[in-house]
Structure formats: structure tokens, C-alpha cells
Amino acid sequence: MNNAILAGILWHLVGAASAACFYAPFKKVRHWSWETMWSVGGFMSWLILPAVVSVILLPDFWAYYRSFTLSQLMPVFLFGAMWGVGNVNYGLTMRYLGMSMGIGIAIGITLVVGTLMTPLLQGRFVELFSSTGGRLTLLGVLVALVGVAIVSRAGLMKERVLGINAQEFSLKKGLVLAVLCGIFSAGMSFAMDAAKPMHDAAAALGINPLYTALPSYVVIMGGGALVNLAYCFIRLALKPELSLKADLSVAKPLLISNLLFALLGGTMWYLQFFFYAWGHARIPAQYDFVSWMLHMSLYVLCGGIVGLLLKEWKAVGRRPIGVLSLGCVVIIIAANIVGLGMAS
Incomplete structure (x- = not known):
């Protein structure tokens, strides 16, 4: 495995760690509705930071975006909106299935759809079976899916020991929403593929390859913001x-505290995709579709590790922790298999 591929996997790990930790600041927000908290964090992650980063990177912010036709920008925006629908369904999936079952099904589906649909639509899927590297990469995706399933099983065991139940458990509703979440969340992978002309244009302006994907986030996350903020504001109304x-009428010290924690959570949410772009830039072009698999599987891995560090598994006994550890090891093995496949 060469240094560039290893660096790509490590940057995906950093992004996944940020994703696994982003909700911690939100837990510090008090006496606010979820809709208000999510909207404040969302303004930071989906609108403010993508725009600020692009202003810093681009020699002429408006000229860059005017250089693209509506037919080039619209798919990027719509795939971003598709990803936004997945975000909304993600929360509802947790509501009806609980965290572990919901995460397992939703992330399992989005990992497969977001990873394999891109080469399938591009007509490259069959080619993957014709080379050793391609076959190893597909094997890595399969192993990652097994790892996600094992970690989810550990989470389900934990919830049963601790007596944690979904708010309004409904297997039928939950499964439908999990499938929708899994499919729609893959919109980010599709958006990154559709935004390749934007990445190329940024590269032509002399922007460092690590940053060429970041200006496209203005359009991608703009689509996600439209869906998420509309959902929140409609509910608030x-x-x-x-x-x-x-x-917003709470005591001033609490208002400031809530704003800071919500903005911090939004910043950490954005950073997952900031480092996703860094990781994506290091992946060989013929295997760029595995970025989504690396991000989602490493997100599950980091979520398990963060839970252990925060002692969320302290009272569950040795067996669930053993299953969790096995799942984490399987995901690490999957990342290595994919790395070896890309290096072949």
C-alpha cells in the first residue's frame, strides 16, 4: 500500500472521527427544541463554512460559480438535496428502530448503494471483476458491511442489557425509513461524482489537490440545507x-451557551466532509467510489471507539464489548483490504 493511499484512508478516518463526535456538543444544548438546535448547527455546517472556505480558496468566488451552466450545477444540487432527505430520515429511523438497529440498517444500505452504484452507473462495475485490484476492493466493501453488521449487533446487545428502547418502536415504519435513509444518504457520494467538473475547474485555478472538492460543497450542502432547514422551519411553524x-427567549447566558454548542456541533459536522475531501483526493481515480465506503465504515468504527472512551459500555458486560471489538477489527481489516486492492 503506497503512502498516498494510506494517507487517503487516514484522512477518511479523521473525517469519520469528527462525524462520530459531532453530536456531543449538541447534547450540551438545554431548553431548546431539536429543530432550533439543528437549524443553528446546520447554518454553520451547510451554509456558512462551505462559503467561507470557498471565499478563502477561490481567486474570484462569483466568477468560479458563474463559469458553470445550470445543467452542470443542478445535478450536484439535487444530489445534495437527496443527501439532505437522508439526513432527515436518519433521525426518524432512530426514533422507530433505536440507535443500533437503525444505524446498522441505514448505514449498511447507504454503504452499499453509495459505493457500488457509482461504478454501476458509469459502466465500470463489470471491469472491477477483471482485475485483482478490483476484486480485492469489492471484497473489502463486503467485509466492511459484515463489520458494520457486527458492530450494530453489539449495539443491540448493549441496548437490551441497559433496557434502552426506541421512542416509538415500530418495525414496519422503521424499516421503511431505514431503507429510505440508506438510499437517500448515498446522495453525497453521487453529488461528489457529479461535481467532478467543479473539482477540475478548481484544480485549473491552481488550488491544492487536497482542496479542489471543497468549493463544490457550496452547491452540494446548499441542496442539503434546503431540505433540512425547510423540515425544521415547517415543524417550528x-x-x-x-x-x-x-x-431564543431563554436567559442570556443559556442562549449564548446554546448558540456556541450548536455552532460547534455544526462545525464538527462540516469537518467530516472537509477531511472526506482530503481523503478522496488521495484515492486513485479508478477507485474513487470507495471513498464513501471508507467514510461510512470508519464512521461506525469511530462511533464504537468513542462510546468505549465515554464509558457508555461500562455496565453492559464483557460479551457485548467483545462483539463490538470484533466488529471494529473487521472494519479495520476491510479498510486494509480496500487499500491493498487500490495499490494492486
Whole structure:
């Protein structure tokens, strides 16, 4: 495995770690509705940071985006909106299935769809079977899926020991939402593929290869912001028990604290894709579709490790922790198999 590929996997790991930790600041927000908290964090992650980073990187911010036709930008935006729908369904999946089952099904589906659909649509899928590297890469994707399933099983065992149940458990609703979440969340992978002309244009301006994907986030995350913010504001407007005015009328010290924690959570959410772009830039072009598999599987890995560090597994006994550890090892093996495949 050469140094560039190893660096790509490590940067994907950094992005996944940020994704696994991003909700910690949100847990510090008090006396706000989820909709208000998510909107404040979302403004930071989907609108403010992508724009600020692009202003810093691009010699002429507006000229760059005007250089593309509507037919070039629209697929990128719509795939971003597709990813945004997945975000909304993600929360609802947890509501009806619980964290472990919901994460296992949703991430398992989005890992497979987001990873394999791109080469399938490009007509490159069959080619992967004709080379040793391609076959190893596909094997790595399969092993990663097994690892995600094992970690999810460990989480389910933990929830049973601790007596944690879904808010409104409904297998039928939960499975439908998990499938929708898995499919729609893969929109980020599709958006990155559709945004390749934007990446090439950024490279032509002399931008460092690590950063060429970042200007496209203005369009991708703009699509995601449209869906997420619309969902939150509609709920705030229509639900009597929710009130943006009441949320913003809390005592000034609490208001400042809530704003800072929500903005920090939004920043960490953005950083996962900042480092995703760094990792993506190091992956060989013929295997760029595995970026999504690396991100999602390493996200599950980091989520398990963070849970252990925060002592969330302290009272569950040795067996669930053993299953969790096995799942984490399998995901690490999967990343190495994919790395070897790309290096072949």
C-alpha cells in the first residue's frame, strides 16, 4: 500500500472521527427544541463554512460559480438535496428502530448503494471483476458491511442489557425509513461524482489537490440545507409545542451557551466532509467510489471507539464489548483490504 493511499484512508478516518463526535456538543444544548438546535448547527455546517472556505480558496468566488451552466450545477444540487432527505430520515429511523438497529440498517444500505452504484452507473462495475485490484476492493466493501453488521449487533446487545428502547418502536415504519435513509444518504457520494467538473475547474485555478472538492460543497450542502432547514422551519411553524421565539427567549447566558454548542456541533459536522475531501483526493481515480465506503465504515468504527472512551459500555458486560471489538477489527481489516486492492 503506497503512502498516498494510506494517507487517503487516514484522512477518511479523521473525517469519520469528527462525524462520530459531532453530536456531543449538541447534547450540551438545554431548553431548546431539536429543530432550533439543528437549524443553528446546520447554518454553520451547510451554509456558512462551505462559503467561507470557498471565499478563502477561490481567486474570484462569483466568477468560479458563474463559469458553470445550470445543467452542470443542478445535478450536484439535487444530489445534495437527496443527501439532505437522508439526513432527515436518519433521525426518524432512530426514533422507530433505536440507535443500533437503525444505524446498522441505514448505514449498511447507504454503504452499499453509495459505493457500488457509482461504478454501476458509469459502466465500470463489470471491469472491477477483471482485475485483482478490483476484486480485492469489492471484497473489502463486503467485509466492511459484515463489520458494520457486527458492530450494530453489539449495539443491540448493549441496548437490551441497559433496557434502552426506541421512542416509538415500530418495525414496519422503521424499516421503511431505514431503507429510505440508506438510499437517500448515498446522495453525497453521487453529488461528489457529479461535481467532478467543479473539482477540475478548481484544480485549473491552481488550488491544492487536497482542496479542489471543497468549493463544490457550496452547491452540494446548499441542496442539503434546503431540505433540512425547510423540515425544521415547517415543524417550528406548525407544531404548537414548538416555538423558535420561546427557544431564543431563554436567559442570556443559556442562549449564548446554546448558540456556541450548536455552532460547534455544526462545525464538527462540516469537518467530516472537509477531511472526506482530503481523503478522496488521495484515492486513485479508478477507485474513487470507495471513498464513501471508507467514510461510512470508519464512521461506525469511530462511533464504537468513542462510546468505549465515554464509558457508555461500562455496565453492559464483557460479551457485548467483545462483539463490538470484533466488529471494529473487521472494519479495520476491510479498510486494509480496500487499500491493498487500490495499490494492486
